[in-house]
Amino acid sequence: MLSYWEKTTLRQFDLIVVGGGIVGLFTALFYSKQHPKHRVAVLERGLFPEGASTKNAGFACFGSISELENDLKNLGHSEAASLVMSRYDGLQILRNELGDDRIQYQEVGGYEVCFDSPDEQRVEFFNNLIEPYLGQRPYSVVTKKGFGFSSKVDCLIRNKLEGTIHTGEMIAALQEKVSKAGVVSFTQTEVLQIDDYNQGKKVLVKTLGESVELIATQVALCTNAFSKRFMPEENIEPGRGMILLSKPNEAFNWKGSFHYHEGYNYFRTINNRLLIGGGRHLDREGESTLENGINKKIEDSLKSDLRMLFGAESHIEIDQAWSGIMAFGENKKPVIKRIDPHLVAGIRLGGMGVAIGAAVGKRLAGLLGA
Numbered sequence: 001m002l003s004y005w006e007k008t009t010l011r012q013f014d015l016i017v018v019g020g021g022i023v024g025l026f027t028a029l030f031y032s033k034q035h036p037k038h039r040v041a042v043l044e045r046g047l048f049p050e051g052a053s054t055k056n057a058g059f060a061c062f063g064s065i066s067e068l069e070n071d072l073k074n075l076g077h078s079e080a081a082s083l084v085m086s087r088y089d090g091l092q093i094l095r096n097e098l099g100d101d102r103i104q105y106q107e108v109g110g111y112e113v114c115f116d117s118p119d120e121q122r123v124e125f126f127n128n129l130i131e132p133y134l135g136q137r138p139y140s141v142v143t144k145k146g147f148g149f150s151s152k153v154d155c156l157i158r159n160k161l162e163g164t165i166h167t168g169e170m171i172a173a174l175q176e177k178v179s180k181a182g183v184v185s186f187t188q189t190e191v192l193q194i195d196d197y198n199q200g201k202k203v204l205v206k207t208l209g210e211s212v213e214l215i216a217t218q219v220a221l222c223t224n225a226f227s228k229r230f231m232p233e234e235n236i237e238p239g240r241g242m243i244l245l246s247k248p249n250e251a252f253n254w255k256g257s258f259h260y261h262e263g264y265n266y267f268r269t270i271n272n273r274l275l276i277g278g279g280r281h282l283d284r285e286g287e288s289t290l291e292n293g294i295n296k297k298i299e300d301s302l303k304s305d306l307r308m309l310f311g312a313e314s315h316i317e318i319d320q321a322w323s324g325i326m327a328f329g330e331n332k333k334p335v336i337k338r339i340d341p342h343l344v345a346g347i348r349l350g351g352m353g354v355a356i357g358a359a360v361g362k363r364l365a366g367l368l369g370a
């Protein structure tokens with residue numbers, strides 16, 4: 001039962017953002033900058049954001065050559081290049097807003113692992129493709145020295161402009177900034193339903209086992225893979241991603257973000273531990289789920305990859321495993337749109353939300369302000 005104060009003040013907002021991941025938090029932040037006097041709330045069903053934003057690998061990447069090959073086939077020249085630029089620009093927004101030191105951004109290079117010698121002409125082709133947009137030629141073929149690779153690895157294609165962040169620090173910094181901007185964040189608050197109400201929306205939430213109606217002039221859906229209940233017609237496919245983390249090991253004293261199998265698999269180091277993940281392509285059906293969990297087939301394959309990459313004698317011990325849920329669609333572009341006069345959505349970030357999350361939030365806040 002709500003009190004007079006709750007009914008007349010505390011449950012009323014100018015903007016309610018549903019979803020407390022990277023997109024939801026950046027949407028709230030940019031909107032509050034434009035409308036400092038407006039009351040803004042972020043509603044998150046988990047204690048932490050329970051999707052992908054606190055589960056990811058922290059790659060600050062915008063495109064490896066094998067990934068670009070695919071994009072080029074599916075999208076053509078200018079679309080593929082503009083996809084790369086949107087990721088690159090998104091990373092600049094993230095870094096400017098939160099600061100490199102705070103998010104531990106390190107431009108240590110992105111590396112594509114080559115099991116055969118690469119076609120140098122192809123590397124030059126992609127440098128030529130990217131140069132007019134970035135003003136730089138990011139790709140070069142480098143030796144595999146210094147990373148402890150087995151003889152299975154031939155060499156690496158380096159993208160000098162890519163790097164890594166600390167995902168936990170990034171979300172912590174963002175949560176602090178959003179709070180300083182005056183945004184109220186509610187966790188363990190699941191939105192069940194959104195309906196029209198006077199000149200706005202009423203948002204039915206479940207908290208402490210109770211249902212409560214909140215009122216807002218505008219609502220922003222930032223629920224990524226979990227958006228079907230609000231947008232049943234939208235093309236959104238969930239995709240689970242899995243990560244294994246090794247015990248600390250002095251061999252993992254190098255830095256860099258590494259990809260193989262066209263970007264489906266990846267690894268990096270964090271505090272002398274090796275983080276390896278991906279492999280969704282090995283069981284697309286099984287991984288097309290909204291439930292977290294560990295897929296044994298993929299776990300075994302990642303462990304076997306470790307032996308292949310670093311040699312059977314490397315004895316890498318796994319300490320932790322976790323998963324997160326991403327959202328995919330018919331193409332790699334996020335959905336950023338107004339649904340009705342009081343509802344917008346910024347969803348379907350694919351596997352590149354660290355790179356584009358801040359930019360999607362900025363665009364969504366712009367849509368709300370328009």
Ligand SMILES: Cc1cc2nc3c(=O)[nH]c(=O)nc-3n(C[C@H](O)[C@H](O)[C@H](O)COP(=O)(O)OP(=O)(O)OC[C@H]3O[C@@H](n4cnc5c(N)ncnc54)[C@H](O)[C@@H]3O)c2cc1C
Binds near residue numbers: 053060349
């Ligand atoms: C294992 C893994 C590794 C990844 N690695 C990288 C990487 O290295 N680099 C990179 O760029 N990207 C990476 N990604 C992708 C990136 O993490 C995502 O694209 C990004 O986090 C999506 O952000 P989001 O805010 O759109 O969605 P989410 O982070 O999923 O946020 C949506 C939020 O909405 C909440 N929510 C849903 N329904 C409701 C409801 N009804 N009521 C209230 N709250 C609700 C969810 O709990 C969730 O917290 C990775 C993803 C995974 C899973």
